[in-house]
Amino acid sequence: MLIKLLGCRRSLRSASTLAGLICALLVLLYTLDKATSGRYIRIAFGGVKETGFSRPVEEYVSHLLKTDPRTAEFVDTSEADALFDKVRILCLILTTEANLHTRARAVNATWARRCNSHYFVLQTRDEKDDVIMTPYNDTRNNLIYKVRHAMIHAYTNLMGTFDWVLKADDDTYVILENLRFLLSNYDKDKPGYLGYHFNMYVENHGYMSGGAGYVMSVAALRQMVDSGLNNDACALTKTYLIAEVSEDFEIGKCLKIAGVPILSSMDVLGRETFHPYPFEQYLLDFLPEYLYDWSNTRPQRGYNCCSPFSISFHYMKPETMLMMDHLLYRIHIHGRNTAGNPAGKSIFRLERVENMRKPKVVIDKIA
Numbered sequence: 001m002l003i004k005l006l007g008c009r010r011s012l013r014s015a016s017t018l019a020g021l022i023c024a025l026l027v028l029l030y031t032l033d034k035a036t037s038g039r040y041i042r043i044a045f046g047g048v049k050e051t052g053f054s055r056p057v058e059e060y061v062s063h064l065l066k067t068d069p070r071t072a073e074f075v076d077t078s079e080a081d082a083l084f085d086k087v088r089i090l091c092l093i094l095t096t097e098a099n100l101h102t103r104a105r106a107v108n109a110t111w112a113r114r115c116n117s118h119y120f121v122l123q124t125r126d127e128k129d130d131v132i133m134t135p136y137n138d139t140r141n142n143l144i145y146k147v148r149h150a151m152i153h154a155y156t157n158l159m160g161t162f163d164w165v166l167k168a169d170d171d172t173y174v175i176l177e178n179l180r181f182l183l184s185n186y187d188k189d190k191p192g193y194l195g196y197h198f199n200m201y202v203e204n205h206g207y208m209s210g211g212a213g214y215v216m217s218v219a220a221l222r223q224m225v226d227s228g229l230n231n232d233a234c235a236l237t238k239t240y241l242i243a244e245v246s247e248d249f250e251i252g253k254c255l256k257i258a259g260v261p262i263l264s265s266m267d268v269l270g271r272e273t274f275h276p277y278p279f280e281q282y283l284l285d286f287l288p289e290y291l292y293d294w295s296n297t298r299p300q301r302g303y304n305c306c307s308p309f310s311i312s313f314h315y316m317k318p319e320t321m322l323m324m325d326h327l328l329y330r331i332h333i334h335g336r337n338t339a340g341n342p343a344g345k346s347i348f349r350l351e352r353v354e355n356m357r358k359p360k361v362v363i364d365k366i367a
């Protein structure tokens with residue numbers, strides 16, 4: 001760890017700015033973590049640890065929100081602003097009453113406000129305009145019911161206000177501008193579904209990781225609900241390997257039954273834009289082994305982990321989310337701009353995903 005950080009210092013001095021930035025993030029993470037808990041970077045493995053800071057998340061988010069950034073931010077956002085109206089994204093964020101004042105607070109203070117509209121999906125007495133109340137309590141087995149409820153709500157009450165639906169979790173961090181950039185190349189009126197592509201269980205289709213966030217066009221939502229999201233056509237799989245019902249798998253299966261194709265979210269160099277693990281696990285080569293089997297595209301290591309137009313990271317702690325947001329949106333590097341490429345044709349692969357790798361495990365009895 002320390003050796004890697006020393007390597008960072010060298011690259012911070014060198015001309016490689018991307019490497020420098022990422023290193024700066026790592027050094028910051030390291031310093032913050034060391035300062036607050038006396039330990040080195042904790043690598044989250046399938047979970048988010050919300051300890052180590054002296055104040056509850058809610059307190060420092062409130063503190064942050066009292067300090068509005070001054071308006072002139074020295075950045076030309078005209079392209080992103082134009083896409084904001086052209087590619088309207090409805091964000092459905094799964095959370096729980098227990099996380100409403102911690103994780104959901106950090107999401108609400110950062111990326112959720114960049115959605116065209118957003119809703120937190122949970123069972124709560126805390127009535128807010130941006131909450132879709134579900135009748136299902138906050139157990140893992142209920143995730144699929146919560147998602148179905150929210151999707152049907154969107155279909156019934158919100159049609160006409162969005163072009164794409166993003167489903168994310170309260171520990172997903174999303175860069176909405178990059179998501180719009182990718183989606184601007186696809187047609188909202190054609191069924192399509194994308195995200196981090198797991199090549200598992202559902203033959204010739206797979207499904208998208210729920211934690212990395214997945215996206216479907218308004219046409220896909222319509223097709224999914226019409227073909228029976230809530231009834232027998234998409235009956236929950238009883239033969240699932242894990243005893244629990246898995247939300248992301250069930251939605252993927254239902255979309256296959258509804259005939260919704262998978263669209264690529266990769267860039268032309270085969271780098272991923274959706275990430276089911278946080279930043280540091282990619283950079284420090286700490287990905288779980290299963291991912292190399294489960295990922296249809298197979299993750300790349302090190303700096304090639306992540307497209308420069310990356311869209312999402314999962315297992316983000318609220319603290320990291322706030323820091324990442326600050327680094328991405330309120331710190332700029334003088335004299336550097338992204339090359340103008342409004343079409344994105346030379347950046348993303350933009351294809352239907354076919355000829356998938358054979359899944360290691362297929363669940364039978366899927367129509």
Ligand SMILES: *[C@@H]1O[C@H](CO)[C@@H](O)[C@H](O)[C@H]1NC(C)=O
Pocket residue numbers: 104105108120128129130131
């Ligand atoms: C999210 O933030 C907005 C704006 O500050 C606020 O009106 C809304 O109630 C918040 N939502 C939740 C669930 O806390």
Ligand SMILES: *[C@@H]1O[C@H](CO)[C@@H](O)[C@H](O)[C@H]1NC(C)=O
Pocket residue numbers: 137138139
């Ligand atoms: C959640 O609801 C289910 C029935 O839908 C019930 O069996 C379970 O005990 C409930 N769990 C909690 C934590 O309330």
